[in-house]
Amino acid sequence: MxxxxxxxxxxxxxxxxxxxxxxxxxxxxxxxxxxxxxxxxxxxxxxxxxxxxxxxxxxxxxxxxxxxxxxxxxxxPPALVDRNDLVVLIFDRQPLSITAEGRALGRGAAGDRIRVMNLSSRTTISGVVRPDGNIEVK
The missing domain is CATH 3.90.1210.10 (Antifreeze-like/N-acetylneuraminic acid synthase C-terminal domain)
Structure with a gap:
């Protein structure tokens, strides 16, 4: 026992x-x-x-x-885009593809959603940071 x-x-x-x-x-x-x-x-x-x-x-x-x-x-992950960086905005819906210049209003890494101001129209939009540092607008 x-x-x-x-x-x-x-x-x-x-x-x-x-x-x-x-x-x-x-x-x-x-x-x-x-x-x-x-x-x-x-x-x-x-x-x-x-x-x-x-x-x-x-x-x-x-x-x-x-x-x-x-x-x-x-x-x-490390940020690719910092606040106030000049970035390329890309809207791509085949067959239409539009690019514009914008200014980042936040910072973000690849895959992050940030706000961006379109410098042509002064409109604030949001987009996703691509691995190359461009912003994809949906």
Whole structure:
């Protein structure tokens, strides 16, 4: 009977400690994260990133402080378009294709929807940032 109690006590699940990625220095918002900016600490944080390679090349959306865990919502793809950049607006519905010059009213990465002002008509419209930095108007 003692043997069964001993085995049962060994089978009790124990909370495992996972690694969490933390910055080694202060990383400002809009700054690209490099491999030497990161280290791992043996702690588990809900929503925290555990693989540093996932973060390399991404852009910080908020300020990241040394020793504090990095959450997945704190980073994102690098912005291709900044506020006040001159961009090309593209409306493409075959057989009609229209291009115009615009000014970005926000910043965004590929796939983000941002507002843009058409410089010809001074009309504000929204469009999706393409991987080449142009704005596709739908």
């Amino acid at each position: 003692r043997f069964l109690i001993l085995i049962a006590s060994l089978l009790v699940p124990v909370a495992a400690i996972a690694d969490t990625v933390v910055p080694t220095r202060t990383i400002r918002a809009k700054e690209i994260i490099a491999a030497n900016d990161l280290e791992t600490k043996p702690q588990k944080v809900a929503g925290g990133v555990s693989d540093p390679e996932v973060l390399v090349g991404l852009e910080a959306r908020v300020a990241l402080y040394p020793g504090r865990p990095i959450r997945a919502t704190d980073v994102g």
